[in-house]
Amino acid sequence: MTQAQLVITLPKGIWIGDVSREYPAATFEILSAVPDADAAFALMSLTTPDVDRLLTAIEDHDHITDLSVLQETESEATIQVETVSPPLLQSAAQSSGMPIEFPVTISDGEATVDATGSHDRLSELGTQLGNFGLEFRVEYIQERLHTSQLLSEKQRELVRAAVDHGYYDTPRTCSLTELAEKVGIAKSTCSETLHRAEETMIKRFMEDLPTPIESETRITASE
Numbered sequence: 001m002t003q004a005q006l007v008i009t010l011p012k013g014i015w016i017g018d019v020s021r022e023y024p025a026a027t028f029e030i031l032s033a034v035p036d037a038d039a040a041f042a043l044m045s046l047t048t049p050d051v052d053r054l055l056t057a058i059e060d061h062d063h064i065t066d067l068s069v070l071q072e073t074e075s076e077a078t079i080q081v082e083t084v085s086p087p088l089l090q091s092a093a094q095s096s097g098m099p100i101e102f103p104v105t106i107s108d109g110e111a112t113v114d115a116t117g118s119h120d121r122l123s124e125l126g127t128q129l130g131n132f133g134l135e136f137r138v139e140y141i142q143e144r145l146h147t148s149q150l151l152s153e154k155q156r157e158l159v160r161a162a163v164d165h166g167y168y169d170t171p172r173t174c175s176l177t178e179l180a181e182k183v184g185i186a187k188s189t190c191s192e193t194l195h196r197a198e199e200t201m202i203k204r205f206m207e208d209l210p211t212p213i214e215s216e217t218r219i220t221a222s223e
Helices: 017-024 051-062 089-094 119-131 153-164 177-184 188-208
Strands: 002-009 028-033 040-047 064-072 076-083 101-106 110-117 136-141
Touching: 002 119, 017 051, 028 076, 028 089, 028 136, 040 051, 051 064, 051 076, 076 101, 089 101, 089 110, 110 153, 119 136, 153 177, 177 188
Parallel strands: none
Antiparallel strands: 002 110, 002 136, 028 040, 028 101, 040 076, 064 076, 101 110
16 A cells, blocks of 8 residues: 655635735635536635635635635634635546545645545546646655554464553553563563564654655656
């Protein structure tokens, strides 16, 4: 399973690209979106130094046909919009068979998109973004194993027992000696098995932290 984060430049004429470039200090988070043949509907949260000005700019854009404010403070708002702007990101994702994950964060004309799937589908997403005229850069690509593949059955059972009996609680309510007795193995075996399991999990955790790569890297169908 391949995970990737893409930063996509929104073209001029797309309302959220236009408004976010006009207000670069604002951050948009698209929480959900539903495309339609003639319109698109989106639920999103906004963070900005001046909510009222930003809401006015959104409502005044030619592509916005309806705006409802669901919640508002001085610096944040949750809104629902209807727009005639083509849902390019979702159209590209739909054409590639690779769903994008919400929320999608947009700031200063750029959308940060996370996607997870097969490498072939991810490559196709890159191709379809190009077909829709969307420029993008890749922030990171990483392979991810399912959690059940990280540890052996014995390691999983021991880690689960350690959690259940309080070995990892703070303060600890079960010592290594007590844990070994509870699961019926030698203390040395218990210690070594836990250490190997912990090593695997910690290294995987560090691998899962995004590692930036060169901005000119591109996903291509040939990868």
